[in-house]
Amino acid sequence: MAVQATVAMGILGAAPAYAGESATLISADSQRCLDIARGSQEPRTPAIIFDCHGGANQQWEFTAAGELRTFDGARCLDIRGASTQPQAVVQSYPCHGGANQKWTLRPDRTIINPASGLCLTVKGGETANATGIDTWRCEATAHQQWIVGDTEPPPDDTEAPTPPSGLAISALTCRSATLKWEASTDNVGVAYYDIYRDGQALGTVNASTLTAQLALTAGASWGIYVNARDAAGNVSQASTSLQVQVPQCQADTQPPSVPTGLRGTVAGTTVTLNWTASTDNVAVTAYDIYRNSIAVGASGTLGYTDTGLSANTTYQYAVAARDAQGNVSPRSAAVSLTSGNACTDVICSTARVAQDTDIPWGLVALPNGTVLYSRRDAKDIIALNPATGAKKNLGVIPNVQGTDGEGGLLGLAIAPGFPASNPWLYIYHTSPTDNRIVRVRYVNGTLDMASLEVLLKGIGRNKYHNGGRLRFGPDGKLYATTGDAQNGAYAQDVNHLSGKVLRLNANGTPPPDNPFGNYVWSYGHRNPQGLAFDSLGRLWEQEFGDSQDETNLIVKGGNYGWPNCEGVISRSGTGCATTGYIAPKYTYRNTEASCSGIAVVRNSLYVACLLGKRLYRSEISGDRLVNVRQFFVGTYDRLRTVEPTIDGNLWMTNSDAAGDKDSIPNNTDTAIYKVTLKP
Template identity: 55%
Template sequence: MRNGMQRIRALIITVCAVALAVAGVATIGAGTASAADPLLSLHKAATASSSGGCCGASFVDDGDSATRWASAPNADPQWIYVDLGATAHVSRVRLQWDLSCATAYEIDVSADHKTWSKIYATSAGKGGVEDLTALDGTGRFVRMYGTERCRADATHGYSLQEFGVYGTTGTDTTPPSAPGTPTLVSDTSNSVTVAWTASTDDVGVSGYDVYHDGQLCAQVSGSTLTATCGSLSPNVAYGFYVNARDAAGNVSQPSGTLSVTTPPSNDTTPPTVPGSVHATGVTSSGVTLAWTASTDDVGVAGYRVYNVVNGTRTKVGSADGTATGTQVDGLSPNTAYHFQVTAYDGNANESAGSTPVLDVTTSPASDCAPSQGVCTATRVGTDDDVVWGLVTLPDGTILFNERDAHDIVHLNPKTGTKKSIGTVPNVQSTDGEGGLTGLEINPASFGSDHWLYIMHTSPSDNRIVRIKYDPTADTLQTGTEQVLLTGIQRNKYHNGGRLRFSPDGEYLFAGTGDAQNGANAQNTSSLNGKVLRIDPDGTIPADNPFHNAVWSYGHRNVQGLAFDSQGRLWEQEFGNSVMDETNLITKGGDYGWPSCEGTSGTCGTGGFIAPKHTYPVAEGSCSGITVIRGFLYVACQRGTRLYRERISGSSLTDVQEFFNGTYGRLRTVEPAPDGGMWMATSNGGDKDGTPHNSDNQILHVTVS
């Protein structure tokens, strides 16, 4: 019946089109579109400036005129664009309006949905079907930009039933060459200007993206070979590099990295000493401190908490510049501590320590009270490489990946003894955050098949493989390697890497990054900027929403995956410079990047799924997550803290912070067999790809 109705509808449309042609109804345009130019926009990703409650952006190119996109009422201008998935020559645009049409609008094309070129404009739109032919534009993104509505009253907006884009796609799939390593032109305490030698491309370089440490900080045209990154901090080391892109959206591999330490500012005055340091709470494993805020001629950037023993200070905690207290965790029961607090500013001027030193003795060891949240933290191992993926074997011991050394290490947490069981073949680091990343075992079959599931960067891509582990010989059997999924683009940063099996062992999920090309995240044909879902043998499940490995899209850089007791998948994602986000993943869901970062940007657009919790980047850059007894635990690197969040329905509530500054950067958390949690730090060498230049701990954390 459905197919029959579709054929009838098609016949009616054809008859109507013929009737219009016989009646002499003209299409808009200076000529005729090539009859051979196909429809490119059907079911492509669409993004809008706003959407009414009924009518999301995705309805604009679904092939069904009974559905529509509607903008918010009484607002001009409004826009909607479609991502064709590849650069195309656009020859025709067909707009089918609802009653709420546009009298004034333009059609624009863009290579990056940021810089637009106008290929058609009118101030005499009449609604209905407007077939714009003989257009001449090239771009991956095509936009209708409305500036005046047909129905100007406050209850109506713009309403498009269908937005059809016709043309021919280009065949340019070759990215530009890597730009030359940048050189320093000039620097100030809060900005750095760099220059580089040009990339080459078979068609032409359209632009350059400049990054520091994985964060986009400047963009320039393809003819410009210098750029300035601002909003930096004084006396801080940064790593700058450049990517090139062409008009087809292909992005190069990165240049080499230029390390620059910004000069100190003229500010040499430290903040005043924090006053009245006192304890407001004491448990067996933590002390809550409070103080009177410091002042500074420029501004207090933060506070440091030290334990002073025989004149030697050891940092045990920290707090943000607006705080007047913090909780110091990871302490030993029934132990005397001697706390001193300092304040520092943005130029690294640090105040003298508070006086007198505060003497506090923790409570005797006891059961971990529910209100306490996190109790003891005990070091069970150390490593001099970046500890990334981590799994617990059936005997309670641990396997973990060394990202930069490319080894898998077996650790006995009871004794601290460890052994490398083998090196994963064909792994290549990226002078950034690529290398040996994800590690997982199938909870339903590992006892019999002993497969280790591994995600890593290779010389050509990111990929997922599996290799058998021999528990008797305690070795990695590299000869058994099976490659499960390839073609996940690589770059210096944004490689993703987290793996997670569904609780029943039926499906393997993987988190990927956008490979520093935001357009990848919205392209459902790309494996980048996604949560992926495959069978354990690498085949694609028949019910995947896009008939490939993609399960959800619109992600920037997926770093954490965890299932809750209801079988729902939670995801942790790096933002760029505004906020990180925790998402609850749904099949086929669009999470908004690059139009949306956390809740900033066009996040109100219909079709984008809002995050369940966000974190300012300075308090986040969160990586691994795990769920233990109804709580989500989130390990943060730049934020140097652990978040604990109650899962309440589909919300995250009762957010608490632990270990703020206690252990430095935190990367990975996983459940431990006793109901506790493994937690791995990520200090030193985690942005350079150099093996064995880190100083990391693996801890067992007792949670309530």
């Protein structure tokens, strides 16, 4: 079941005003203060901007309930008539807790009313004394930005806060819980705490708030952590994750009824199954599919397609139903089906060539058929002979450090001409201080660790959002994906290495034809992890989102919108309608995706997905992706990496949930598969 959680806090992203204290709100455009006209406490007195004087009618307190109070808490900032339309008058009014009195101060310094989705705005962009305040769509322009008291950071503040600590859950029920933590410290002052669940943003609270109310989904299992952020935008490393198992709301021990009517059709080496629905006292959530008594997949519908079977082979299938609490029905009556003598679908067969106890992350196929792959948490490189399954450990890469999340030893690449003219293995990894790209010579089947060179350092790191894929292009340049290090502002800063696709010369220098005079090739990315070139030399990229994943076609200097736009969802400012933002070529709900690696073989794009536990295949038609299909849904658990083989097929790696979200080596059960494609 997909895990859902929200931070049920009144204020998301408030600046560092301490609990019980108030501060002025200064318009960034005029430097005048948010003011209640004439200092009047009469209900419906309009809000204006006025020269700052520090009076009670210019002192504002963000409360935990989400109100913006003035006059020592006696009045609330209110939208007249509870209007949700633009240009509504903003006024003071006795506090009543209504939606028209709730305000959220966001990291871009806009103050939004969540009920209307509109921002607190100085009318007409004027700067004169006594200009009124109304609501307007959020554009993050200067007349919508507010400075809280004297919280402007020093211009040279680059020091991040310390990580939050001491996370604890209390009042845990099937629907809610209270999260608490201990404060971070900062050289200037902590402004915000950003709350995450397994890499997904839940919300932001102000620095005076060390608790959050979480809305939960019964039965969910997840890890929560907190980052601290200061007013200059510096983000701490994450706290240690707190693992929480949400209880069920009521006991349920009754399994669903047995599925009936199982039937199937055969087309070459592909079997398609259908069956009649089961019933349950609460609800059926999924069906597990068994092939020869072994679970090979799951389906949320009444059908399943099993691909890549051996030719001329008889298989027995059965199906069982399960509910949200893990009650499983007896299996259905079995049906026997015999595959054909030739492959008729795009995927012909799948064979496991190796198993591992760590996470295979980066993978390259050498010209002689050897496969090299990185083990993320074990921090070493393995040479695999696919013909025999024999493996050789080539050694631990120095200075690699995990993040108690998704950092570690990540992407690999070899250059055209390997090994004769360029014997280097290129590596992306997390260090104690950053993410970086290094290279080491591959000599006679070994790694010459003495030759290791750091090509690029200073890429932001955090528990999640580290990026990490490497790919040489047909131009001989090295391309790399970098995550935003859980700081969305980095993604829009073309002078920062994070939240980007980077482009390097093979020796690590920036090519002179890069668009911004540095390493940045494209920007506005959240956590990209897939790179692949098509037959026309165009670069495709796969990117994790909060709620939508993206497949993008990367162009030189392109801006892909994060954090203002995610997929086709506007998040801040003018969102996805912003001039110059490049829309994705395909989007996916992340419950069916959370995709990492991609590969292009014979003009088809293959996308390996973790949470979705499936492989997407689409055909590249011009600049579009068409005929999108899903394979191996639930068959091989979480899929992480796909790479072309030297004979025109696919290597595919998986990653099980047990060790996927930590940095503990050798605590997982994974494999490398060869997927044979139809010629």
